[in-house]
Amino acid sequence: MTNKKQTLTAWLCLLPAIIFLGIFLVYPMIDVFIYSFEEGYNFASQSYFGLGSYNYSYVLHDPYFIQALKNTFIIVLITVPLSTGIALIISLALSSITKLRELFQTIFFLPYVTNTLAVGLVFMILFQKTAYTDGMVNVLINLFGGESIDFIDGPYPAKMFVMCFYTIWVVLPFKILILTSNLASVDPIYYKAAQIDATPKWRVFFKITLPMISPMIFYLAITGFIGAFKAYSDEVALFGTDLNAAGMNTIVGYIYDMLYGNSGGYPSYASAAAIILFAIVFTITVINLLVSEKTVYYQ
Amino acid sequence: MKIVLENLTKKFPNRDKKMKEDVIAVNSFSHEITDGKLIGLLGPSGCGKSTVLNLISGLEKPTSGKIFFGDDDVTNLPPENRGVGLVFQNYALYPHLNVMENIRFPLENLRGKDKLTKDQMEVKVLETAKLVQIEGLLDRKPGEMSGGQQQRVAIARALVKKPRVLLLDEPLSNLDARLRLQTREELKRIQLETGITTLFVTHDQEEAMSICDSIVVMKEGRIMQHGAPQEVYDHPQNLFVAKFLGTPQINVFKGQIRDGGLFIGKDRVMDVNATAANGANDNRVQKEENIDRVQKKENSIRIQNKENEKTVARDVYVAVRPEGFVAVSDTDLKDILHCDFMKMEVMGRDTSIICTHEAFEGTVIRAIVPSESRPQFIGGEVCFKLKPSKVHVFDAETEEVL
């Protein structure tokens, strides 16, 4: 019968996906919970003392984790609103011009196709103050009468500034692209109607444009939050692999450091930290969705 | 508010970039719209009628020419300063605002001495909602309403700020047939009640004829004819207008004028009384001539014969309204058009006779006669006498009326 044959074909087609998903997604998902409750797990002997919540309590009392948590939250709270806002302004400007528009769009998209670790190195050198040079950015600061600061090995706020600046630089292309195409999908007839009614520009923006693209802005905010909470490789790009020493570690960085590297070999701690991160991201996403239901206009 | 359009021309760059020539949407368009009237701008799609509307609203700037509102030259004035109300074809209601907020939207834009308090706005919104009879729907969103209701909201939004001119772009095209009939009466009532000069664009001649004080027929960016609907229908100045107005469409034959008679094929259908004219092409003269033609004699048609030559045959188009046929049974009578009978459609009061003729320009001739005077046939042939007032003769080359 053809039906039986089709069923067989279907399962054969799905087989590779199921195998890979099972081994590398489903099993690890369950396993990470188990790890996180196994106390005193030893990587070499693959043995543990007992079950309990000690791993969580260890992680939550680890000053490095607290530092990572603080850094992550600062990055999230600064970069998500700021990058979304800047992307919105740029997209608005882009959609109101015709000449050179494609050129600008292409330029703004460039960071998306760069290796963030490689370009991060460029940013580090631009902001770094060494014995040989104050760095390009400090030259500019001096030009406006400011004093040179070492953004890479200097004071915490300076480091955080570069961190956020680079993060925004990296995430903007995607947001600009999405918002520009979303703005273009708003029927121009609404703007014409508003113009006939002598609507001031700011009112057109707040009363028409913003409500109409609000679903996309919230989508960008949610994905932005999730992305920023997972910040890691941009930090490595600027401050090197030893983020704890630089005081610039993030939650994800903490997880990897626990797993591997000089301070590594503690998959249980890493698992506990990963689950804490997951819980945070989950909570924030739910809050976001609840807020958006109240404020976002869906067609 | 009187609106004067002076030599308006609007060119667009060609969409096909290989073609360097601009597309001329509106071509030296001059017209005066009388204050307080309902004017229909009529023409097939792509004739530039919507562009004229956009030029008046200010959404587009003319390439050349001038626009006056009363005595004010508004040609370069941005739309927001013109004080026009515009109803879009698909209504353009803000989907995220409810009816109340939509209608109130233009009022909230007023600044300076025109600024209104919340209560004043409320009063105006209710007043306008009542005018278009949607006062029960104020808290609905556009998505929750029928097309007809959205249409009313759109009109209310355009009217609430008391515009000097109301512009409607194909206002009825998105409604179903029954609603369309109802809404166009409504439009007429609202226009009469407010007395605002109203211009509306449509491709549906029936719509325009039924409610307008005056219509303007356009083709390829030019005015073909303007005037009161009945006047334009009775006296089309060219073949285009004759064909465009009236349903079923006018029947067009190839014909000839010779020997003081009008011929369709080999049938002589009518006498021709040629009046010598002085090649006058001026509108006014033509108008007088039109009045002249109303008094057509029984079975004869009066035309302007510029060459004043009766002997030389002249090719013409003969257009006959469907109601201009009188079915006759006696084939011996003179001035008869002989057609080949195809079929008959009885529609209660009237009967359509479908037939063909060798000199006919389309596929089938459609003649409408009262059902009680349905004809008898001889040999699959049907004979008609033509009512002179329903027959229009156009020059074969210029397609202008003779």
Place this chain on the structure above:
Amino acid sequence: MSDTKDLEKIEKRDKSIKIVRGAARYLFLTFWALIVLFPFYWMIITSFKSYSSYNSEYVPRLIITSPTLQNYVSAFTEVSLGRYLINTFIFTVITTAIMLVIVVLSAFAFSRLEFPGKNIVFALFLSLMMIPNELVIITNYVTITDLGLRNSFPGLVLPSVISVFYIYLLKENFEQIPDELYKAAKVDGTSDMRYLRRVMIPIAKPTIITIIILKVIECWNSYVWPRLITDDESYFLVSNGIQEIRENGFGRENIPAMMAAVVAISVPLMALFLIFRKKIMAGVARGGTKG
């Protein structure tokens, strides 16, 4: 209403507002374009400066006086940049190819074939989209280590070949292909697999290209997994390679040489982008908003 002078005033004000607005827009866009472009410009000019001339500039100069290719030579000889580039290329090609086969087969099964439990399995697949990578990477690290696949291409590739999101994207696209085509093919005696190869894949080509583009960008920039799973330099990808170069390369802070490496790493993807600019941007926009 108003006299002619008022109207003229309004016209003039309207015109000047428009000019000012336009100028402000271009100024702002140009400003941001400079911020975006400057790092690229800087890395390119620095990569052509000699070590000594770079270090002698206390205030960095934005022009090159005597360009040299020495840095590129160093980047490919003193450190294993060539190795990193080849590794990344191999990794990208293999990963993308395997992923594509898996994704196409799964999307085909979900969209074209009928089998009991299809909807439940698809719902399960979708729910897997919510699992963050960070959660599963720990166990995967252990799994790969236990399998003895550290420092090997299978170790790098295997956990990276699956993406539920792309299955979803392609399934949606496959479903838009009208049923009549399938029926017609069946009448002609075409087998399911041949129908997939000859009809569905060609029709869904734009989506497949989108998926390839997104995956290639992802592969080229992947850092975390390769870092965990490789500590042997000969299996480093470019991201780890550049980190290695930065921390241990060239024996000293040779910034021009580092910049040459950065340029060499950035060029392939940039070139790809500039060639397929429209496709890539449309693809990212589609992939980004469907999720």
